[in-house]
Amino acid sequence: MIVTITLNAALHVAYTTGGADTAGDQGAEGVTPVSRPAYRAGGRGVTVARVLRAFGHDVLAAGLAGGASGELIVQDLARSGVPTAFTLIRGESRRFFRFSGPDVPTQRFSEPGPYITTEELGRFAADYRRLMAGAAAVVLCGSLPDGLDADTYGALVTYAVEASVPVILDVGGDELKYAVGHGPDLVVAEAGTDPGDLGANLVRLGAGAAAVAAGGMVRAVAADGEWTARVEAPPARDTAAGAANPDPGFASARGALVAGLVPGQLLGWSWPDRLRHALALAAGGAGTWTREPGDAVERDRVDLAAYERLLDAVRVESCSPGYFKE
Numbered sequence: 001m002i003v004t005i006t007l008n009a010a011l012h013v014a015y016t017t018g019g020a021d022t023a024g025d026q027g028a029e030g031v032t033p034v035s036r037p038a039y040r041a042g043g044r045g046v047t048v049a050r051v052l053r054a055f056g057h058d059v060l061a062a063g064l065a066g067g068a069s070g071e072l073i074v075q076d077l078a079r080s081g082v083p084t085a086f087t088l089i090r091g092e093s094r095r096f097f098r099f100s101g102p103d104v105p106t107q108r109f110s111e112p113g114p115y116i117t118t119e120e121l122g123r124f125a126a127d128y129r130r131l132m133a134g135a136a137a138v139v140l141c142g143s144l145p146d147g148l149d150a151d152t153y154g155a156l157v158t159y160a161v162e163a164s165v166p167v168i169l170d171v172g173g174d175e176l177k178y179a180v181g182h183g184p185d186l187v188v189a190e191a192g193t194d195p196g197d198l199g200a201n202l203v204r205l206g207a208g209a210a211a212v213a214a215g216g217m218v219r220a221v222a223a224d225g226e227w228t229a230r231v232e233a234p235p236a237r238d239t240a241a242g243a244a245n246p247d248p249g250f251a252s253a254r255g256a257l258v259a260g261l262v263p264g265q266l267l268g269w270s271w272p273d274r275l276r277h278a279l280a281l282a283a284g285g286a287g288t289w290t291r292e293p294g295d296a297v298e299r300d301r302v303d304l305a306a307y308e309r310l311l312d313a314v315r316v317e318s319c320s321p322g323y324f325k326e
Helices: 044-054 067-079 118-132 152-162 173-182 195-205 236-240 251-267 271-285 304-313
Strands: 002-006 010-016 038-042 059-066 084-089 094-101 104-110 137-141 167-170 186-190 209-214 217-222 225-231 314-318
Touching (some): 002 044, 002 118, 010 067, 038 044, 038 067, 044 059, 044 067, 044 137, 059 067, 059 118, 067 084, 084 118, 118 152, 137 251, 152 167, 152 173, 167 173, 167 251, 173 195, 186 251, 195 209, 195 225, 217 271, 225 271, 251 271, 271 314, 304 314
Parallel strands (some): 002 059, 010 094, 059 084, 137 167, 186 209
Antiparallel strands (some): 010 038, 094 104, 209 217, 217 225
């Protein structure tokens, strides 16, 4: 079982304006009528769980969730067939609001995350230790809510390492700085400059391997080599047929990218095969719902035809094999 941890889970709430479902509504002067809301559980770890589940992996989504938003997050994941084991908190899980329509620009709003008390963190730590007893791997993703120290992920990595559970870590900022020295097996990160430099530094600081996204490229750095991968545009006829287009920066499908790296980490795939699989998912093979979770899209439908086309469009190059060998 692959456990995904989302400490700052979110509920995406989507409204449409000016559509058929609002035509009969009479708004007051200056008030724009909207549709009834569509709900979608979010947070990067939640997306990782959805993608893995959609491809047949045994997953469990856990972390922190609370309030009415937390209940809707759990319910939505249940509809997707993703089992959950969230630790309940008193605060309200954050919400993202999206308003879109045919005649108005899309607008997005977000709430701050809840405050986590020491007692709630203690209950989560106990739950987490129990989950590690039956985990094949743990994926730690995303931002921290208020009340949690930047070294929280470092402690979670240590718990998993002590239980001999492989750790895939996808965080940034101070959270990454504190956690990487605890020995995660794989770190997924973003770089504003040279991804090779960041990847090499992460491995030197304690990561078993690193996959760093920068623009339209992903650079993987491991003890036995270094590789770069990018997605070339599919033929125009595929686009006309409705195939998903590659996301040049992968930013809107980061969860799919992370999920795509998990199976290879567990099964010992070669790095070129890991990168082909992960980039094909992130570029559209995992389905359009990984890009805009507030959209009213077909639930969790993977696009296998696009995935297969995109596999052929991923180009992987080896550079500096054995970079870290003496």
